[in-house]
Amino acid sequence: MIPMAEDFQGANGNIQPGRYYGHGLPYLPIEHYPGKIIAVEGTDGVGRSTQIRLLREWLEVQGYGVVETGWTRSALMQPTIELAKSSNTLNKLTFVLLYATDFADRLEKEIIPALKAGFVVLADRYIFSALARAGVRGVDRPWLRSLYGFAIAPHLVFYLKIDVDTLIRRVLSARGMDFWESGMDLKGGDDIYDSFRTYQNKLLREYNSMSDEFGFRVLDARRPVDVIQEDLRRQVQAFLSSSDIGVEGPENSTRQLG
């Protein structure tokens, strides 16, 4: 193995919202962009997408321009990732790199242009879900943080925290357990319930350990949807009103990027 330098700069340590975590993209300087990144993190089935939809509506009513971004939505990588998932030919390292490529594509083509134009970027999962999933699969954590050193530290990261028992009941009553969300690729056995419980427990531990590392704002996701949303809006409001972002929004606030 080619050893990694000890003083590498990655997605950890010195975090300044709106700046690159690590070395960043030397060819894309991003200082003083007016837009903001608000990330909502949490495991599958925790209610992330619902909260983001409600938050978006509220922000737009207030006059902010909003752009949404989420995993595997990049034009470049979506077909490839879907193919890889269905054909089961990739190992964990190649999966991690494909996801990183998807993120990089969205960062350069959606997120950075939106920040430059003064939008609020709502990220339905940011780099942390990718870090958690890869960490659970045994991929080297310092390497992962170096890999995502080109990511921009969000201004706010909300973590929807839930316990595994509540999660299981919620997932089962909504749509059932999915192969990947149950970590069936880890081959811990044929029982999807047992696999889901073991996998999600490990995943939740990864998220919890990142909470301090990346400064998550923890929201108790066991509460009713409207109570969580109220909490979310209060914190977002406090942040945006103390920031330099304009409530008039950018020139065309209904513009869709990407």
Added chain:
Amino acid sequence: MGKKKNSLTPTTFSLLHATDFADRQLYNIVPPLKAGMIVLADRYAYTAFARDVARGVDRRWVRDLYSFAVRPDLALYFRVPIDVSLDRLMARRVKLKFYEAGLDMGWSQNAQESFRIFQGKVLDEYDRLIDEFGLSVVDASQAITDQQQFVRGLVSRQLERPTLVETAVNQ
């Protein structure tokens, strides 16, 4: 996929090549090494270090990215001036490839001019790699038979080293 639409950025270009390398290492590099065979790699991580940095990605980031790569026992760098490589490419093919000529960087609309600028940066990066990674330099402007003789000498000395298992077979 991405290449056809000319839509790769320097970072997604770099990451896709790293993905491809990770896949090849898993299937084509590690198994033969474990079987005691010799793996001949036409380009390795050093290509990425030179090419991706010439495109503007961070030097340290791309080195960290490839820290999962097996370090080669011998790395040969065939060094050639830009004019010679351009002449050779022109003799073989009519059209320079989009990314090979660095046309994605927008430095020049003219493929040959773009190639000259881009490959100039690539060669500068390779020169850094020689000492950093101990690459063995082969003067590639020499006659092929002379180069081959020199390379065989380097490889023979490498194979005589006691660190390599004696059962290694040439495939």
